[in-house]
Amino acid sequence: MHRAIEGLKPSWRGELEITDAIQELLNMGYNVAARKVEGWWLDTGKKDDILEANRAVLDAYARLEIRGEVDARSHLSGRVEIGAGTVVKNSVVRGPAVIGRDCVVENCFIGPFTAVGDNCRLYNMGLEHSVILEGCEIKDVQRIEDSLLGKSARVCHAGDNRRALRMFLGDDAELVI
Numbered sequence: 001m002h003r004a005i006e007g008l009k010p011s012w013r014g015e016l017e018i019t020d021a022i023q024e025l026l027n028m029g030y031n032v033a034a035r036k037v038e039g040w041w042l043d044t045g046k047k048d049d050i051l052e053a054n055r056a057v058l059d060a061y062a063r064l065e066i067r068g069e070v071d072a073r074s075h076l077s078g079r080v081e082i083g084a085g086t087v088v089k090n091s092v093v094r095g096p097a098v099i100g101r102d103c104v105v106e107n108c109f110i111g112p113f114t115a116v117g118d119n120c121r122l123y124n125m126g127l128e129h130s131v132i133l134e135g136c137e138i139k140d141v142q143r144i145e146d147s148l149l150g151k152s153a154r155v156c157h158a159g160d161n162r163r164a165l166r167m168f169l170g171d172d173a174e175l176v177i
Helices: 002-006 018-027 047-061
Strands: 075-077 080-082 087-089 092-094 097-099 104-110 114-116 121-128 137-139 154-156 174-176
Touching (some): 047 114, 097 104, 104 114, 114 121
Parallel strands (some): 080 097, 092 104, 097 114, 121 137, 154 174
16 A cells, blocks of 8 residues: 555645545556445544544554563563664653664653654654654654654754644654754
């Protein structure tokens, strides 16, 4: 599905359309089938919807699984998943939380309901109830909460005393505070 949406352009509503993604899957030769879903579902077209879906998925499916390295000064509690090749140093990770592959997490607090994508670099910061996509770097930011960062976004502190940030950054964005 990810390859199908890489080349899509937002519609007149400013959103990627599921029907365009389905058509692209068909163009790529995939079989697409419809099924009636019983129970609840979430429309994840907006930041808060994505955060709510992330919360629901982590609450239901996160488990304790450590594939990377966690040093003795770090503390993990609850259902925490650490991906292969990830290094956690002098940090607290409180689940449910997932940290992807090949990440560095150093001197951080990663709070509940947080998902961090592959190849992220997190230094000297706090993060809670957020989704951080792959390739992001966050450094020297006291606290980020209720946030969604797109691929390869970079957030760093520039000398202010802010305590919490709320943001929605797109792919390859950079925010210096």
